Amino acid sequence: MYAEKGKHVITSLAEHKAVLDTCKHLEKQGLEVTYLEPTKAGGITLEMVRAALRPDTILVALMWANNEVGTLNPVREIGALCHEKGVLFFSDATQAVGKVPVDVEADHVDLSVPVGPQDLRPQGRRLLYVRRKNPRVRLVAQMDGGGHERGMRSGTLNVPGIVGLGKACELARTELEQDAAHASELRDWFEGRIFAELDHVALNGDREHRLPGNSNLSFSYVEGESLIMGFKDLAVSSGSACTSASLEPSHVLRSMGVGDELAHSSIRFGFGRFTKREEIDFAVEQVVKAVRRLRELSPLYEMVKEGIDISKIQWQSGH
Amino acid sequence: MAYSDKVIDHYNNPRNVGSFDKTKSNVGTGVVGAPECGDVMKLQIEVEGDRIVDAKFKTFGCGSAIASSSLATEWIKGKTLDEALSIQNTQIVEELSLPPVKIHCSVLAEDAIKAAIHDYKTKHGPGVRRQT
Numbered sequence: 159m160y161a162e163k164g165k166h167v168i169t170s171l172a173e174h175k176a177v178l179d180t181c182k183h184l185e186k187q188g189l190e191v192t193y194l195e196p197t198k199a200g201g202i203t204l205e206m207v208r209a210a211l212r213p214d215t216i217l218v219a220l221m222w223a224n225n226e227v228g229t230l231n232p233v234r235e236i237g238a239l240c241h242e243k244g245v246l247f248f249s250d251a252t253q254a255v256g257k258v259p260v261d262v263e264a265d266h267v268d269l270s271v272p273v274g275p276q277d278l279r280p281q282g283r284r285l286l287y288v289r290r291k292n293p294r295v296r297l298v299a300q301m302d303g304g305g306h307e308r309g310m311r312s313g314t315l316n317v318p319g320i321v322g323l324g325k326a327c328e329l330a331r332t333e334l335e336q337d338a339a340h341a342s343e344l345r346d347w348f349e350g351r352i353f354a355e356l357d358h359v360a361l362n363g364d365r366e367h368r369l370p371g372n373s374n375l376s377f378s379y380v381e382g383e384s385l386i387m388g389f390k391d392l393a394v395s396s397g398s399a400c401t402s403a404s405l406e407p408s409h410v411l412r413s414m415g416v417g418d419e420l421a422h423s424s425i426r427f428g429f430g431r432f433t434k435r436e437e438i439d440f441a442v443e444q445v446v447k448a449v450r451r452l453r454e455l456s457p458l459y460e461m462v463k464e465g466i467d468i469s470k471i472q473w474q475s476g477h
Numbered sequence: 478m479a480y481s482d483k484v485i486d487h488y489n490n491p492r493n494v495g496s497f498d499k500t501k502s503n504v505g506t507g508v509v510g511a512p513e514c515g516d517v518m519k520l521q522i523e524v525e526g527d528r529i530v531d532a533k534f535k536t537f538g539c540g541s542a543i544a545s546s547s548l549a550t551e552w553i554k555g556k557t558l559d560e561a562l563s564i565q566n567t568q569i570v571e572e573l574s575l576p577p578v579k580i581h582c583s584v585l586a587e588d589a590i591k592a593a594i595h596d597y598k599t600k601h602g603p604g605v606r607r608q609t
Contacts, residue, residue: 381515383539387480387488407515418513455494455543457519457535458512473511 159296160246164214170194170202170221171413172229174250177219178409194220199364200229200414207236217246222254222270226410226426227363228372230258237266246295256330257338257369262287268295277430278326283319286310337431341371344429344438349373351442356449358462362411362424371429376411376420379459380452385425388448392441395426480540481574487544492551495533497521505597509588516542516582520549520589524597527557534589541579545569545586558594 169181171193181191192210194202202220211218218240223230233249240247248269251260255272262270270287273279288310289295303312330337353359358378377385386394407421416424427441453459461468480488496519499506503524510516516538523531532550536543548569553561569575569583 379537381538381542383515384488384543387485387540418515422512422515455491455535456537457508457517458537460496460519460535468512473513473517474509 159298160216164212164216165189166212166215167191167217167219168194168207168210168215169219170196172196172200172202172224172227172410173219173221174225174252175409177221177250181219196229196413198415199367200224200227200362200410201364201367202231202236204232204235204239207239211239211243211245215243215245217248219248219250221250221252222260223251223258223369223372224363224410225253226408227374227414228253228369229364230254230367230369233267234265240268241266244293246293253369253372255327256334257341257371259334262289268293272327277432278329280319280322280326283316283323285323333431338370340431341369341429341433344433344435345371345373345427347435348427348429348438348442349375351439352445355442355446358459360420362414362416371433373427373429374424375427376416376424377449378420378423379456379462380449381422382425384452385423385445385448388452389441389444392444394428479576480544483548483573484540484544484575487547487573488540491534491543491547493531493533493547493554494535496535497523497531497533502600503597505593505595505600507589507592507594507596509592510538510542510585512537515539516585518542518546518585518589520546520586520593522553522561522593522597524558527559529553529556529558529561538582538585539579541573541575541582542585544573545575545582546589548572549586549590553590558597561590562594564590 165188167181167184167189169177169191185191194206194210196202207218207220218236220231220236222233237247237249246268247266249267251270251272254260256278260272267287268289271284272287273284288297297310299309300311301313306312306315349361352375356377360376360378362374362376363372407418408424411421411424412418458468497504499521505522505524506519508517508519510518518534518536518538520534521532522529532554534546534550536546549564552564564587566580566583566587569586570580575583
């Protein structure tokens with residue numbers, strides 16, 4: 159629908175697969191996609207977007223907050239730039255709603271999938287924001303047959319789902335500050351204890367500009383999947399939960415320049431409004447115990463303790 | 478990842494964890510895999526005559542990798558070098574009911590056994606006693 163305006167799309171290597179796979183599909187249809195390389199902290203800067211814009215750019219797709227490392231992008235600035243240049247701006251707000259303020263007007267966002275506050279919304283319900291004016295965003299109908307939802311998605315509406323999602327958004331908005339403060343406090347307490355009790359732990363992401371309830375840590379010399387087996391009472395994910403079916407190390411960490419070795423050792427912890435302080439203490443004990451036990455099992459940790467530089471070893475790979 | 482009870486048992490109670498002094502002449506050491514692939518196994522054997530009298534391992538890797546190497550040390554203890562060399566990764570797959578995505582763990586364990594034996598034989602030169 160926008161093909162006559164141009165054929166260039168800008169996104170980032172740290173986006174969710176839902177965006178990256180879609181871009182790959184668009185490339186097959188003849189569009190050109192620029193994949194921005196994020197900073198070491200996993201963010202995209204205004205300057206990167208400015209440098210990548212072309213006269214034929216029709217869309218910029220950059221997430222509000224990264225789903226693995228929680229890094230926040232400067233959405234408002236990027237949105238303003240897009241509007242100045244007449245380019246549509248799509249921002250995936252899946253992680254952001256209910257955790258940081260999201261305002262499609264002030265932030266100049268044209269299209270968004272806010273999904274809804276993840277720990278409040280009815281499971282399986284989601285929403286798509288499509289700007290109606292300045293500029294009006296026109297989409298090809300997902301399905302025809304009655305013209306529901308402004309003609310974009312025909313079909314009888316799911317009233318209980320809509321009401322539930324609306325209520326969840328209302329709660330998320332009115333209690334956002336207090337939820338964010340609670341999540342940050344627990345997260346900081348968690349990280350403080352982990353860093354005090356274990357050596358060779360690295361934080362992935364941006365310590366300052368990140369989601370309040372996100373903590374993505376790499377525990378060197380232990381492998382993520384075996385670590386998760388070690389704390390069976392915790393629900394965490396190695397990489398993103400969405401891609402945990404795959405054995406590949408996280409594409410987000412890779413795009414940030416984190417080596418595969420550390421990417422294999424990363425775990426994402428999440429803290430929300432329902433998390434309690436006692437649970438954090440329990441989690442810390444479980445993590446510390448599992449990491450120590452697996453390091454006793456780890457030939458890499460043994461080598462490091464012996465003073466061997468494992469980055470200089472010629473490993474025989476191929477598996 | 479759904480693991481078999483045997484994998485979980487080896488993960489929770491790994492057998493023969495530890496290290497031998499790799500400079501000793503009766504010790505063979507095999508280190509296989511690579512950190513960037515997410516698996517590194519170190520398997521060591523202590524040999525008397527042509528028989529493996531003790532074995533130890535350390536593994537960086539997933540639960541299946543830990544279980545495969547733990548099982549490998551159990552199996553090779555008491556075996557002659559040639560008997561140990563005949564262990565196939567498919568036997569490990571079968572014993573631990575490894576899913577297809579974890580077969581490489583069993584391959585690595587087989588490689589680790591072979592590498593440790595190779596190291597031992599290298600230390601002892603071409604004249605090493607061997608059953609043919």
